[in-house]
Amino acid sequence: MSQSLYNNIMEILRKPFPPEVVQQRNHKSKGFYIPAEEYEKRLEEGAGSYWSWYIKGEPLIHKATNEVQVVGTLRILETEREGIGFSTLQVTPEGKIVNLRYGIRAAAQDALRDACDHFQMGWSNLRTNSSNKESSKNEESSSLCMKCKKTLSGDELNFLATNKIKLLYCKEHIPNHFIK
Template sequence: MLSPEDMQKIYREIHKKLTEPFPEGTLEAQERDPNSKYIPVQPYIHRLEEAAGVHWSWHLTGPPVIYETEDLVQVTGVLKILDAEREGVGFSNLQRYSDTKKIRNLKEAIRSAGSDALRDAADKFEMGWKDLAPFRKWAKNPGAGLVSATQRSSREEKTQQCMRCKVPLNQEDIRMLEELSITMLYCQEHIPAHLIRNARK
């Protein structure tokens, strides 16, 4: 029996492999919106096999749900890696015969919704985040963990502007303000004389 610490260590090793970028060319364009990218289910399955081997499983929870009015089928499943579980929900469009209105693609729609659900669960393990980041607004949020501290610092410096002339501060401006312990943002040219005198007293 592995200890909780050993299990956590193994999980972290697997998770690191799972979240590595996919090979170039993995992303595909959505049919309805060529500018929107997604990752097909097969690369997710291949990555799970490579990174987790016998330590992952996927199963559906309950029967598919059909929404007659919307012509949609919903599938829910659970992706398990070691003791960690993430639920995924997927949808697919139903097609009907024009004369009888009966569903003509139920089997394919359920399979497609299952793939969508697996991708949704894999997303909750942070799989594919690094690949999809350029196409997702949430990726710019530092809390998502995709923006390093160095990148945040660099970006914040670029947005710092002189209160007077509105010109972005450079490294020399920032260094001068730090040396004088001035918290207000000024470029060197526009630091008020009285702030300099007070700082040097």
């Protein structure tokens, strides 16, 4: 595998998504997600024929929680990441599962999103959305450097996510001991 090809693909895959594709999980949740379709578009754009996705084994049905679990593997060049996805099943009072096919499909999409997360796709979007929703309405909705209060660029947010730095610093003010 060519390391430069892999690096070029990862650079494209880790680009921030347009803000309008980030969805809130539900009206009660603070969580956000990027739809599987958007990840697939990005995989096609960035990796083309160098990516594949397959489901490992049979879906598992958890009767105690009325959920189906799917495990899948996302492969980009020679690198693989596993994703685990879940979906809630609708069950009649008699115990019959009503939406098994839909549930398996939804769990597979959830597993793909999870595998993409292991490739660090969407990190800057999800971090930015979580930070923005948790901040007060009076605060500016952009991410600001903790030291100089400069608005962070998408590249800076990606750099922070890639290096697992949770505190917001521009490249100029990141403490040296934070960089691995």
